[in-house]
Amino acid sequence: MIRCVTVLAIGLGTPAAAAGDRQSGYEIMGPELRAMQDDEAANPGMLWVTEGAALWVAPEGAANRSCASCHGDAAQSMAGVAARYPAWNEAGQGPIDLTGRIGLCRTRHQGAAALARDSRALVALAAFVTRQSDGLPIAPDPDPRLAATREKGKALFETRMGQLNLACADCHDDAAGGQLAAATIPQGHPTGYPQYRLQWEGMGGLHRRFENCMSGVRAEPFGAGSPEYIALEAFLMSRAAGLPVEAPAVRP
Amino acid sequence: MARAATCAFVLALAAPAAQAQGLPDPLTDLPGDASRGRAIVLDQPRSLCVLCHAGPFPEIAFQGNIGPDLSGVGDRLTLPELRLRLVDSRRVNPDTIMPPFHSVEGLVRVGTQWKDTTILTAQEVEDVAAFLASLKGPSE
Numbered sequence: 001m002i003r004c005v006t007v008l009a010i011g012l013g014t015p016a017a018a019a020g021d022r023q024s025g026y027e028i029m030g031p032e033l034r035a036m037q038d039d040e041a042a043n044p045g046m047l048w049v050t051e052g053a054a055l056w057v058a059p060e061g062a063a064n065r066s067c068a069s070c071h072g073d074a075a076q077s078m079a080g081v082a083a084r085y086p087a088w089n090e091a092g093q094g095p096i097d098l099t100g101r102i103g104l105c106r107t108r109h110q111g112a113a114a115l116a117r118d119s120r121a122l123v124a125l126a127a128f129v130t131r132q133s134d135g136l137p138i139a140p141d142p143d144p145r146l147a148a149t150r151e152k153g154k155a156l157f158e159t160r161m162g163q164l165n166l167a168c169a170d171c172h173d174d175a176a177g178g179q180l181a182a183a184t185i186p187q188g189h190p191t192g193y194p195q196y197r198l199q200w201e202g203m204g205g206l207h208r209r210f211e212n213c214m215s216g217v218r219a220e221p222f223g224a225g226s227p228e229y230i231a232l233e234a235f236l237m238s239r240a241a242g243l244p245v246e247a248p249a250v251r252p
Numbered sequence: 253m254a255r256a257a258t259c260a261f262v263l264a265l266a267a268p269a270a271q272a273q274g275l276p277d278p279l280t281d282l283p284g285d286a287s288r289g290r291a292i293v294l295d296q297p298r299s300l301c302v303l304c305h306a307g308p309f310p311e312i313a314f315q316g317n318i319g320p321d322l323s324g325v326g327d328r329l330t331l332p333e334l335r336l337r338l339v340d341s342r343r344v345n346p347d348t349i350m351p352p353f354h355s356v357e358g359l360v361r362v363g364t365q366w367k368d369t370t371i372l373t374a375q376e377v378e379d380v381a382a383f384l385a386s387l388k389g390p391s392e
Contacts, residue, residue: 159360160360161360161361161362162359162360162361162362162363162366163351163356163359163362163363163366163369163370163371164300164351164371165342165351165352165358165359165360166349166351170349171349174349175318175349178316178317178318179314179315179316179317179318180303180304180316180318181296181302181303181314181315181316182313182314185318214363215363218362218363218365218366219360219361219362219363220361220362220363220364221363
C-alpha cells in the first residue's frame with residue numbers, strides 16, 4: 001500500500017523526506033530543547049554518559065575484567081563504533097545492535113550476569129560508547145551479509161500495522177514535517193540513541209522508541225532486541241547515513 | 253511494481269463508485285446526535301480526530317494538519333459520504349493515511365487489547381457524522 005503512495009507522490013509532488021532533504025529531529029525542536037542538548041552541563045543524558053564511563057573501567061564478573069581491560073581508552077577504541085552499528089555477529093551468524101554487543105561482551109568475556117536491555121547500567125554503557133561517536137557521520141557497516149537485514153527492515157518500515165493501520169513510512173516519510181496536534185512529525189532518523197526523552201523522564205534506546213510507536217498505532221510490539229527491531233534499526237541507520245551522531249540527544 | 257499496478261487498478265475502478273454513493277443507511281437505529289458528535293471529535297484520546305485535523309474548535313489549542321481542515325466539511329460532503337469516510341476511508345482512497353474508524357478489514361498485527369475492536373462504535377460514527385454534516389459555511 002505504501003508503494004502506491006510513493007508512485008502517486010511522483011505525480012503529485014515531492015515526498016517530504018526525499019534524498020538530500022534529510023533532517024535530524026534536532027532541527028525541528030524548539031530553541032530551549034536544542035540548548036539543553038547542546039550544553040553538556042544542562043543535558044540530562046550526560047548523567048548516563050558519566051555513569052557509563054565509570055562502568056567502563058569497573059572490573060566485573062568471574063574474569064574480573066573491565067571493558068577497558070580489553071578495549072583500553074574508549075575515546076580511541078570506540079570512536080565511530082556506534083556510527084556503524086548494527087553489525088554482523090560472527091558467533092551468532094546474524095545482525096546485532098550495539099546494546100546486544102555490549103551485553104554479549106559482558107557475559108562472554110567478563111563472565112558477568114546478563115543485564116536487562118533497559119537496565120540503567122546497560123543504557124549507561126551504550127550511552128558512553130555512543131558518546132565516542134558524537135558528531136561523526138552515520139556510516140553503516142558495509143558487510144554484505146547485512147543487506148538482507150536492511151531489506152527486511154525496509155519492508156517492515158513500509159508495512160501498515162495495528163488498529164490505526166499505519167506504517168512507519170506513512171508518518172515519517174509521507175507526513176514528516178506535518179503537525180500531529182502539538183508535535184511536529186520527524187523524519188525518523190535514529191541519529192541520537194540512547195537519548196534523553198522528556199516524555200520518558202529518562203534515557204532509553206531506539207527499540208524503546210519503536211515500542212512507543214507500535215503502541216501508538218495500536219499494534220502488537222515486537223519487543224526490544226527482537227530481530228524485527230534490529231532489522232528496522234539497520235534500515236533506518238542506512239537511511240540516515242551521513243547525518244551526524246548526536247550523543248546524547250535530547251528529544252521531547 | 254505489481255502492487256502499484258494493482259492499487260492503481262483498484263483506485264480507478266472502486267473509488268469513483270464508492271465516492272458517488274457513500275453509505276446512505278445509518279449504522280444504528282438511534283439517529284446521530286451532533287452535540288454528542290462534537291464532544292467525541294474534541295476528545296482527542298478517544299477519537300483521535302484533532303490529532304490530524306483542524307476545524308472550528310476554538311477550545312483545542314493544538315490541532316493537526318495531516319488531514320484536511322474540517323471547517324465547512326458539511327458543505328463539501330453529504331452525510332452518506334461522511335459516514336463512508338469515517339467507517340473506512342480506504343473505500344474512497346486505498347492509499348489514505350486516515351485509519352479505518354469502524355472496520356477491522358485487512359488489519360495486520362493489531363495489539364491484543366485492540367484486537368477485533370474498532371476505533372469508534374457504530375453510534376459514535378453516527379454522532380460524529382451528524383456533527384460533521386452540521387459544519388457549514390466559513391470557519392467560525
